Amino acid sequence: MQFYGTTPRHDLTYSDVFLVPSRSSVTSRLDVSLAPDDGTGATIPIISANMNSVTGKRLAATLARRGGLGVLPQDMHLQDLDDAIRWVKDQPVAFDTPYALAADETVADALRHVPAVEAHGIVIHDADGKYLGALSAGQLGSALPDARLGDLLHGALTALDAEDIPDGRAAFEVMDAAGLEFAPVLEHGRVVGTLSKRSALRSTIYQPALDAHGRLRVAAAVGINGDVASKAKALAAAGVDVLVIDTAHGDQDGMRQAIRTVKSLDLGLPIAAGNVVTDQAVRDLVEAGADILKVGVGPGAMCTTRMMTAVGRPQFSAVLETSQAARELGAHVWADGGVRYPRDVALALAAGGASVMIGSWFAGTIEAPGLLDADDSGALYKESWGMASTKAVKGRFERLDAYELARKTLFAEGISSSRIYLDPLRPSVEDLLDMITTGLRSSFTYAGARSLSEFHERALVGIQSAAGYEEGKALPVSW
Numbered sequence: 001m002q003f004y005g006t007t008p009r010h011d012l013t014y015s016d017v018f019l020v021p022s023r024s025s026v027t028s029r030l031d032v033s034l035a036p037d038d039g040t041g042a043t044i045p046i047i048s049a050n051m052n053s054v055t056g057k058r059l060a061a062t063l064a065r066r067g068g069l070g071v072l073p074q075d076m077h078l079q080d081l082d083d084a085i086r087w088v089k090d091q092p093v094a095f096d097t098p099y100a101l102a103a104d105e106t107v108a109d110a111l112r113h114v115p116a117v118e119a120h121g122i123v124i125h126d127a128d129g130k131y132l133g134a135l136s137a138g139q140l141g142s143a144l145p146d147a148r149l150g151d152l153l154h155g156a157l158t159a160l161d162a163e164d165i166p167d168g169r170a171a172f173e174v175m176d177a178a179g180l181e182f183a184p185v186l187e188h189g190r191v192v193g194t195l196s197k198r199s200a201l202r203s204t205i206y207q208p209a210l211d212a213h214g215r216l217r218v219a220a221a222v223g224i225n226g227d228v229a230s231k232a233k234a235l236a237a238a239g240v241d242v243l244v245i246d247t248a249h250g251d252q253d254g255m256r257q258a259i260r261t262v263k264s265l266d267l268g269l270p271i272a273a274g275n276v277v278t279d280q281a282v283r284d285l286v287e288a289g290a291d292i293l294k295v296g297v298g299p300g301a302m303c304t305t306r307m308m309t310a311v312g313r314p315q316f317s318a319v320l321e322t323s324q325a326a327r328e329l330g331a332h333v334w335a336d337g338g339v340r341y342p343r344d345v346a347l348a349l350a351a352g353g354a355s356v357m358i359g360s361w362f363a364g365t366i367e368a369p370g371l372l373d374a375d376d377s378g379a380l381y382k383e384s385w386g387m388a389s390t391k392a393v394k395g396r397f398e399r400l401d402a403y404e405l406a407r408k409t410l411f412a413e414g415i416s417s418s419r420i421y422l423d424p425l426r427p428s429v430e431d432l433l434d435m436i437t438t439g440l441r442s443s444f445t446y447a448g449a450r451s452l453s454e455f456h457e458r459a460l461v462g463i464q465s466a467a468g469y470e471e472g473k474a475l476p477v478s479w
């Protein structure tokens with residue numbers, strides 16, 4: 001990356017900078033590879049944050065199916081983490097994971113999982129788990145909220161046979177011809193997934209992130225306290241693909257020790273560690289054994305660290321400096337936090353990031369953990385909270401005695417409760433991925449880059465005024 005015009009004397013964040021178009025020989029946005037080179041096996045540079053309100057098993061599986069990577073949070077109990085990793089490994093690669101509900105559940109129950117929008121739906125089973133039928137989310141939207149799902153089965157959808165849809169294009173064409181937006185996929189009468197026309201199309205564009213056994217990849221986080229070695233070994237035994245060692249202040253002795261401990265286990269898994277924002281911290285953590293540095297202190301949407309402590313660093317400069325240091329050492333950077341628009345992802349990659357970690361933006365999606373709620377106007381949202389908030393600290397240390405717990409909660413550096421609204425046009429994390437990756441493909445071609453390494457090399461970054469940033473926004477109404 002090079003600065004256009006002058007090299008700045010102060011730190012910059014994403015809104016301070018823009019990408020300058022360069023001469024390009026890339027003739028199509030589909031000729032671009034977005035694959036990161038950080039050894040994680042991801043095929044798009046998008047990672048979901050290890051936050052309880054962001055990455056659960058369903059979001060992790062959905063992301064991996066499209067080539068990204070979900071990091072399950074360290075606050076989950078070990079048994080739940082083990083279950084979640086094994087569950088992700090069990091999910092279909094070519095089809096979507098069904099929302100399965102029992103026949104005696106109601107329409108209102110189903111609508112807490114899946115909103116009444118096109119391209120989504122549920123499958124219904126009896127008490128023994130036998131498949132009874134499927135309904136589109138649109139059908140749910142027009143039924144009475146207290147109707148039992150089993151009573152709506154007379155209008156159940158046509159199912160697809162897995163044998164009839166050898167690939168995404170065939171599936172799209174079969175569904176298009178049958179006028180289906182959503183359908184269950186059966187194999188010998190058993191549900192093996194669901195499909196929408198949109199997901200059939202996606203499967204022809206994205207490459208899933210798969211392990212050596214052809215199963216979806218997933219990462220998980222550990223903190224720096226407690227028995228780090230046992231936890232890391234247990235996660236590896238469950239089949240985790242990447243280990244993330246995470247604490248607020250990654251540039252501390254406790255972190256270096258935790259990395260050495262995990263490294264010495266020789267689990268054969270990439271180790272990501274953070275969070276840090278300086279080249280010195282990168283050197284120290286790589287020396288301890290980290291392969292990937294998680295970079296960002298204070299940019300997160302749920303994060304109050306900068307206002308509480310004044311500590312942090314504007315994120316664009318943090319990613320730029322740490323990526324340069326990491327590259328010299330053969331390590332990589334994940335740019336973590338502060339991403340609100342596709343442009344921020346492009347700029348994080350231009351600064352040298354191998355991948356970009358997104359938290360709160362993904363919290364407002366169908367696939368994020370937790371059920372959907374509606375506000376007084378009917379707008380749908382999910383609750384989100386920071387991992388250093390009083391709420392998260394209370395959950396993390398629930399087993400401590402009351403005095404120790406009270407001491408820990410004194411140090412909150414995050415928001416305990418916020419509503420993240422679903423974008424009515426993009427309610428699924430996959431809709432957000434489409435938006436981000438199409439933006440990225442276009443950014444790459446504006447820079448004349450066919451790959452992430454070419455983008456790192458060729459990106460030309462200018463510095464803009466607040467008015468320059470404002471000018472870039474679209475105008476929703478006339479002036």
Ligand SMILES: NC(=O)C1=CN([C@@H]2O[C@H](COP(=O)(O)OP(=O)(O)OC[C@H]3O[C@@H](n4cnc5c(N)ncnc54)[C@H](OP(=O)(O)O)[C@@H]3O)[C@@H](O)[C@H]2O)C=CC1
Binds near residue numbers: 224246
């Ligand atoms: N990226 C960011 O800007 C930030 C992210 N977070 C996220 O919140 C989650 C919780 O992290 P964390 O609070 O580190 O909890 P952890 O449970 O991981 O423990 C932190 C450990 O580090 C010690 N420590 C020393 N200095 C600090 C410091 N300045 N801040 C926090 N701990 C310190 C703590 O000791 P003691 O309690 O005795 O001080 C404790 O032993 C993580 O997911 C983290 O990524 C949190 C803040 C900032």
Ligand SMILES: Nc1nc2c(ncn2[C@@H]2O[C@H](COP(=O)(O)O)[C@@H](O)[C@H]2O)c(=O)[nH]1
Binds near residue numbers: 050302357413
């Ligand atoms: N200081 C805090 N940082 C937090 C907290 N919870 C999460 N985080 C960090 O934010 C990113 C995600 O950023 P986002 O802008 O995409 O939401 C996450 O990965 C953490 O590094 C918190 O309570 N305090």
Ligand SMILES: [K+]
Binds near residue numbers: 298304
């Ligand atoms: K912030």
